[in-house]
Amino acid sequence: MLAADGVQKANSGHPGMPMGCADLAHVLWTRHLRFDPKEPRWLGRDRFVLSAGHGSxxxxxxLHLAGFDLSLDDLKSFRQLHSRTAGHPEFGYAPGIEVTSGPLGQGFANGVGMALGQAILSARLGPGNPAADHFVYAIVSDGDLMEGVAAEAASFAGHMKLGRLVYLYDDNQITIDGSTAIxxxxxxxxxxxxxxxxHVQSVDGHDHDAVHRAIEAAKAELGKPSLIRCRTTIGWGSPGKAGKSSSHGAPLGEAELEATKKHLGWPLEPRFLVPDEVRAFWKGVQAEKAAQVAAAKRDEAAWRAAxxxxxxxxxALVTRALPADLQAKLLEGADxxxxxxxxxxxxxxKAAALVPSLIGGSADLAESNLTEIKGAGVFGPQNPAARNVPYGIREHAMGAIANGMAYEGFAIPFTATFLIFSDYMRPPIRLAALSHLQSIYVFTHDSIFLGEDGPTHxxxxxxxxxxxxxxxxxxxxxxxxxxxxxxxHALERKDGPTALVLTRQKPAKVTRASFDPAAVGRGAYVVAAPAGASFTVLATGSEVGLAQAALELLAAKGVVGRLVSVPCLTCxxxxxxxxxxxxxxxxxKVAVVEAARGTEWWRHAGKDGLVIGIDRFGASAPEKALAEEYGFTPAKVAEKLESWVAR
Incomplete structure (x- = not known):
């Protein structure tokens, strides 16, 4: 009824899923889920992911009933500007929201990442540690299971035997367009x-005892992740819309809301009613949870003492601790x-030795990305303390699983693939940025100069x-x-993701009078500013040395320009x-040299500027042949710059 009233007041939202899942969610939260509303990020809590985020x-x-800091007024402001109760759960908006679960399938994979992170953390800490026995629960939908990212993540979780995953599948057989049968x-x-x-079970999702027994059985099966198929009725309780797609993504409507309340024997007014006996029941639940938390914290204190x-x-892992001189240590011998x-x-x-929370993984490309942490082992059921995760050829799930670890906060995850395959990771990259997660992406083979693999790569x-x-x-x-x-920078940056874009080939050397990390940290810095310079060239990555060589050719002819390296344009x-x-x-005047599309550079080059980029797809050929064909040799870049300066 809170869901029905909230969606109706907002005149926007999804009432059917909350009404259909109320029974199974009630069982999970009251009989199984371990949580502490006074300390929502308590280490020993169970995790709950609402992957079907439309049922927010x-x-x-x-969260309101369980005593978290989310008031009835917050529920009444559902989907309104600056509300803590957004249309889909948003991480950081309100306590108890574990992940941002908007696009379907992402929450499913995030939960896998949470279970992966728990397995690694627990194994590294040893028996009896405070992270040893929590579970990751989720409610997932038909839509989640249709999305490819869920299939990738499910395959990974099953292979890795992540037995602390318990997913309740809201099997209501309805989507926006009608029956799932279509x-x-x-x-x-x-x-x-x-x-x-x-491990798969099937139950009546409205039978409390059956749901309870299924969760108990799932928790007992620690060798496999569990899926509990809960047959439910979407819009349960609504005489006109129960079991129909019309209850999925729109308010019930005033007439149907009134009919539902009459059908269920619920008072028509006030809206957002929580009866006293319900408050009393949840107070009892909160007391039980508080006792569980107190016992767990006593156990943690004893473990810490021993x-x-x-x-x-x-x-160190929980705080993602870094040495104060991290940058200096990384720069030692880096020239x-x-x-x-x-x-x-x-x-x-170097970083892995300095930062214990660093966990790496690649989409079956570690030998090409060069991302293995040496001596740290490869994660698997027999080696859970390892710090290298073999994600397999599953870029989409890899990004979302890493996000799950980042949501947990125990790890700084980095993932790796070719830059071209970042397209397969775009949804989790966007969500990491939206949710301010510290996730690191290592994207190698960063331009057409990777060579013979051709334009697809x-x-x-x-x-x-x-x-x-x-x-x-x-x-x-x-x-x-x-x-x-x-x-x-990537390790120090706590409030968002960082993509490191790296070359396959050896670039031309960059010559500097000095190197100031503080200037580099501002995103762009002057590499060379000779007297009499009449223009500036911006370049990134492998094109910095190339641009420097081109400017040297021009300087010999009396055409003098400045060189600026821009490692991070956003910075x-x-x-x-x-x-x-x-x-x-x-x-x-400003020119830009970068072996890429270059659209974003025009705001700095301006209408009188020059962007030397690539406006067509690549070709299959050796690196040097491609440089000649696409005009990325010192002589050809110098020729373009000279012609532009003379205009």
């Missing part, structure tokens, strides 16, 4: 998940010139589209020094105007 009023109602009736979900290696070294590790993926590999080893537009994502820092370093800074654009004017003097 169900979660908000449960598109989802041809597969047997039970057999599919059993084939993935899951396991000082492990307790210190736990604290080298090689493929930036190779330079990154050496830095990963050669990124052209990816830098532009990634830079368009708010709160995502896209860092494309030019050499060893910039790569060291890039890793330090530069966040700087005060005074610094931006220092780097790009007003009135001076």
């Amino acid at each position: 009023m169900l979660l908000y109602s449960l 598109t989802f009736g041809g597969e047997d979900v039970t057999k599919r998940f059993e084939a993935y290696g899951w 396991h000082g070294e492990q307790a210190a590790l736990l604290d 080298q010139n090689d493929a930036t993926r190779k330079l990154s590999h050496a830095l990963i080893q 050669q990124p052209v537009e990816q830098l532009t589209t990634l830079r368009a994502v708010p709160n995502l820092h896209v860092v494309r370093p030019a050499d060893g020094l910039e790569t060291a800074w890039a890793w330090g 530069f654009e966040a700087q005060p105007q005074s610094y931006r004017d220092e780097v790009l003097p007003p009135g001076q």
